[in-house]
Amino acid sequence: MPTTFRPCVPDQSLLFPPSPRDWLPEGHLAFFIADTVAALDLQAFYAPYEGDGRRNQPFDPQMMVTVLLYAYATGTFSSRRIARKLEEDVAYRVLAAGNFPAHRTIAEFRQQHLAAFEALFVQVVKVAREAGVVQLGALAIDGSKVKANASKHKAMSYGRMRDEEARLREQIAALTAQAAASDAAEDTALGPDVRGDELPAELQRREQRLAQIAAAKARLEARQAEADRQKGRTPDDGRKGRGSKPFARDFGVPADDAQDNFTDPESRIMKTSAGFDQCYNGQLAVDEASQIIVATGLTNCAADNAELLPLIEQAHDTLGDQPPEVLADAGYRDDATFAALETREITAYISLGREGTPSATPNPALEATRRMAERLASERGRTRYRRRKAIVEPVIGWIKAVLGFRRFSLRGVANARGEWNVVCLAMNLKRLHRIQMV
16 A cells, blocks of 8 residues: 655645744744843834934834844854845744845844843843842852954064064055156156056055054054053153163053954954964853843953952842852952952852962962952852852853854954843843743
8 A cells, every 4th residue: 555645735825824923833932032022121222213204114123133132042143144044044034024134234233232232131130030030149250252253363463563564664665666667657658747557556555554554553552551551650751660670661662472453453362262362251240040141241351350340230230239149260369359349248259279279378468368268268168169160151151052152243342242242131031931941
């Protein structure tokens, strides 16, 4: 007896229009994000479009927000890839409800509303707090280096900039002399009133390169001058300075190995698990009970120790209270920070050294550090500090391995900070969906 297969006729027309909600199973992440976004205050996204009747009909901001958050929650960050998904992926088509914004529209919407996404992140954390998901029993804090939208091969050291600048000036001078000789020959042959060729393309390229290097040198010198001022140095100090030991460099002159990147000048070379790369340092404060991110930060400084108090302050502003405990690794070690936490009556468990390496005896003058060492040496201290790994490190792993976010799409520290908030918001929605489904 022949096998009977289920009918499959791709060209068969549907007699009744299908409901898009029937295309996805109940409980799908797309429905959860759509329902959550619909319940939030989106006025900040609508405000830029108000009162301009001449504008061509824009796409509904609620739809754009929903699509972008679903894209980030499922590991799609490129505006071009999101635009393709809107045509090819069932979940995207359900969320967009028959709309197909172009990739440029998606990119511009994301860029325009970074501040509104940050406010939306705060709204979601507050909702999770009201629902009892975020309990604020303890916060675990950590940072992670994320690649900037720039290659480390597009960076150049200050010493090489000086050499390259001199070489390019010589080449430009030679090409300019060659062009002048050519002009004189053409004037002789054609007459002075006949226009010759434009500036040679080779000369234009070198001049553009020279301008880029000059701008990068200026940025490095400005950063070095600011660093010198913070150390109490002035342009009038000279090499001798105010002490017995002379300065190695003149005021505002960077070290030869100081680097600047031509693609994203605000990113910095940082050490990662895969070596050195052009990065930003993304910061997280994670609630112990729910593993919801309650505060975020981003800096172009590789060191973490200045970021702990701002994260706690942000969590306090969002949740209306401060955590009773804070857990963090040795990157946040700082006696002034420890003293500030004690003043706020926050019990901190912050490592004083690398795990597995005996910590050096604290300087007796650093009283807050000495008290931290005593706390960590207790049985409770060791137990509480070990909890840090199970709270914040999995969240960083989910962002990088589950969402697949390992490189920023936007350039500049302000834009990267805005995108980091979108990533953390998407991660929270994915986590809340998971908690709801358990």
